[in-house]
Amino acid sequence: MGEKYCGKEKYPHLFSPIRIGNIRLKNRIIAAPTSPSMITTEGHFTPEMTAYLEEKAKGGVSVVTYGEAIVHSATGKSHNKQLQLDSFGVKQGMAQTARAIHNAGAYANIQLSHGGKYGGLVSVGGDQDGCEAAYGPSPEMTPEGEVYEMSREMILEIVESYKTSAKLCKDCGFDMVQVHAAHGWLFSQFLSPVTNRRKDEFGGSLENRARFLMMALDAVREGVGPRFPIEIRLSGDDLTDMGLGLDDCIKVARMAEDKVDLFNISCGNHEDPQMFCRTHPSAFYPRGVNVYLAAEIKKHVKKPVACVGSLNDPGQMEEIIATGQADIVEIGRALLADPYLPVKALHGEADDITPCLRCYECFGETSRSETVKCTVNPLMGQQLSGKYGQKEPAYKKKVLVAGGGPAGMEAAITAANRGHDVTLAEKSDKLGGNLHPAGAAYFKEDIVKLCKVMERRTKAAGVKILLNREVTPEFVKEFAPDALIVAIGSDEMVPPIRGIGLSNVIMAVDAELHPEKLGEKVAIMGGGLVGSEAAVSFHHEGKKCFLIEMKKEVAEEVNSFYRGGLMPQVEKSADIYTSTKVKEITPKGVLCEKDGKELMIEADSVVCALGFRAPYDKVDALCEQADEYYIIGDCSNVGQIYQAVNQGYYAALRI
Numbered sequence: 001m002g003e004k005y006c007g008k009e010k011y012p013h014l015f016s017p018i019r020i021g022n023i024r025l026k027n028r029i030i031a032a033p034t035s036p037s038m039i040t041t042e043g044h045f046t047p048e049m050t051a052y053l054e055e056k057a058k059g060g061v062s063v064v065t066y067g068e069a070i071v072h073s074a075t076g077k078s079h080n081k082q083l084q085l086d087s088f089g090v091k092q093g094m095a096q097t098a099r100a101i102h103n104a105g106a107y108a109n110i111q112l113s114h115g116g117k118y119g120g121l122v123s124v125g126g127d128q129d130g131c132e133a134a135y136g137p138s139p140e141m142t143p144e145g146e147v148y149e150m151s152r153e154m155i156l157e158i159v160e161s162y163k164t165s166a167k168l169c170k171d172c173g174f175d176m177v178q179v180h181a182a183h184g185w186l187f188s189q190f191l192s193p194v195t196n197r198r199k200d201e202f203g204g205s206l207e208n209r210a211r212f213l214m215m216a217l218d219a220v221r222e223g224v225g226p227r228f229p230i231e232i233r234l235s236g237d238d239l240t241d242m243g244l245g246l247d248d249c250i251k252v253a254r255m256a257e258d259k260v261d262l263f264n265i266s267c268g269n270h271e272d273p274q275m276f277c278r279t280h281p282s283a284f285y286p287r288g289v290n291v292y293l294a295a296e297i298k299k300h301v302k303k304p305v306a307c308v309g310s311l312n313d314p315g316q317m318e319e320i321i322a323t324g325q326a327d328i329v330e331i332g333r334a335l336l337a338d339p340y341l342p343v344k345a346l347h348g349e350a351d352d353i354t355p356c357l358r359c360y361e362c363f364g365e366t367s368r369s370e371t372v373k374c375t376v377n378p379l380m381g382q383q384l385s386g387k388y389g390q391k392e393p394a395y396k397k398k399v400l401v402a403g404g405g406p407a408g409m410e411a412a413i414t415a416a417n418r419g420h421d422v423t424l425a426e427k428s429d430k431l432g433g434n435l436h437p438a439g440a441a442y443f444k445e446d447i448v449k450l451c452k453v454m455e456r457r458t459k460a461a462g463v464k465i466l467l468n469r470e471v472t473p474e475f476v477k478e479f480a481p482d483a484l485i486v487a488i489g490s491d492e493m494v495p496p497i498r499g500i501g502l503s504n505v506i507m508a509v510d511a512e513l514h515p516e517k518l519g520e521k522v523a524i525m526g527g528g529l530v531g532s533e534a535a536v537s538f539h540h541e542g543k544k545c546f547l548i549e550m551k552k553e554v555a556e557e558v559n560s561f562y563r564g565g566l567m568p569q570v571e572k573s574a575d576i577y578t579s580t581k582v583k584e585i586t587p588k589g590v591l592c593e594k595d596g597k598e599l600m601i602e603a604d605s606v607v608c609a610l611g612f613r614a615p616y617d618k619v620d621a622l623c624e625q626a627d628e629y630y631i632i633g634d635c636s637n638v639g640q641i642y643q644a645v646n647q648g649y650y651a652a653l654r655i
Contacts, residue, residue, distance in 0.1 A: 029330075
């Protein structure tokens with residue numbers, strides 16, 4: 001194969017072609033269906049969404065799938081802003097998007113979806129612009145509102161909408177369609193004996209409960225014609241009392257087999273926060289946790305089977321296909337972290353793949369601002385402006401970066417790759433900054449990988465690295481940079497609590513890096529993200545943990561998607577004291593006040609996780625020594641990895 005495609009030798013199964021219907025996939029990697037809210041209020045693609053999908057195609061996948069296109073807007077819109085296939089004027093953006101995906105080297109796929117009862121209830125993403133009423137298989141009263149039974153006439157109308165929507169997608173240039181029959185949406189609701197209590201031909205036996213889905217698949221085939229690839233997303237197990245188990249899912253797959261060309265096997269239910277973090281696995285699950293479901297379905301069907309489950313590593317993907325667990329891997333968040341994962345694997349550059357941290361910032365941003373972002377990829381959601389490139393620097397500058405954390409490294413890499421002469425000075429003996437304590441917990445190995453990737457890139461970019469070198473105003477003056485980037489991080493807050501200086505008190509960063517310093521009973525002051533994750537980590541090390549927080553909730557600032565997976569772990573790991581104020585630390589533990597009463601929490605060690613503060617005095621003193629300066633990361637404003645990487649990248653582009 002030669003050096004250019006050496007990945008074909010390392011991952012021969014992953015990079016072997018496969019035929020699905022009338023198309024030949026160049027490899028076994030499909031960009032899983034995703035649907036950030038970059039959609040107009042009329043339900044059309046925006047140029048930003050097109051550019052987002054186009055970049056995935058540039059990155060080397062065989063197929064790019066857009067997720068959750070609604071076939072029947074009057075009843076099926078589950079989120080505020082979704083592609084609506086029955087919206088007047090929707091075709092133009094769809095055709096342009098299909099062309100953009102083709103021109104970048106991939107096939108275009110689109111997922112046909114209907115929210116069922118969540119079209120009219122408040123769902124995860126549909127709190128403002130739902131349908132007028134909620135229709136499901138059977139009448140029910142929920143905390144979010146009343147659900148009406150779908151009439152037979154409505155079912156037939158929706159079946160027809162699958163046909164017309166599929167034909168529309170084909171006419172607009174899409175090469176495949178995927179019918180969504182999982183995750184608690186319409187067909188899941190009909191398949192479930194719990195939510196489907198009908199007495200007609202659409203209820204009762206599994207065959208009857210599957211009838212709606214089978215009719216929709218037949219209608220889709222009628223709409224697209226023979227040999228056009230139809231994919232179906234099915235659960236291998238709904239993993240809830242509300243849905244189907246593995247055996248019934250196998251039966252549904254066998255019923256559908258002669259109607260489809262590819263199975264996509266997922267699991268779970270979108271509307272259960274804890275289950276959401278299994279459907280889209282959190283960092284508390286092993287990579288590929290859901291692959292076993294695809295492997296089991298594959299034993300019972302002859303058509304190709306695709307698996308999902310937070311896959312990130314080409315080596316693991318190769319093993320899945322080589323061992324016959326699945327024919328194709330579909331990856332979602334990993335392609336937000338690094339859209340070029342496939343092409344890097346193909347070219348033997350897997351060690352340069354930016355790892356997905358499974359932090360759910362992508363999901364969180366879609367809810368928060370109706371855009372998409374990624375903690376580790378500063379271009380995510382910015383693809384449209386990124387297409388126009390950056391002006392070359394007017395001349396090569398001598399750049400000094402103060403601080404080697406994620407902000408400093410990203411700035412140094414970007415500035416050096418733009419042709420500047422970059423020196424990075426770091427006061428400790430290694431690069432990474434707070435990535436080291438942040439990555440110390442057993443479930444944070446991806447942060448360790450991120451640190452290694454960024455360190456390799458810093459060196460590969462030709463940055464001069466000075467370790468054990470703190471940048472002082474005198475150092476800046478002597479160095480005389482053309483541009484100074486200040487990325488010196490933040491300091492842990494040490495509040496004036498009586499007893500804070502006792503020997504049993506340890507700061508959070510030190511505790512995370514050296515849990516062996518802790519006693520058997522650990523009281524953690526501060527129930528934000530740092531303290532909450534520390535409790536999970538220390539409990540895993542065998543410690544008895546107590547989490548003390550002044551607010552009414554712990555991890556209050558964390559996005560709801562990550563919180564859904566985090567909180568069950570925190571609750572298992574610590575005794576939680578909310579609305580509790582620390583009064584004093586003693587050799588015996590922490591004296592607190594809760595509900596107007598004193599409370600003694602006995603502990604061998606007291607961890608201070610009360611936040612960080614930017615060292616503005618130091619920042620200002622450094623900036624005084626340079627005419628051109630940029631302040632980035634925690635020393636600008638204490639934030640998370642996203643702010644550090646994002647600010648580092650865009651500051652360096654301005655030099």
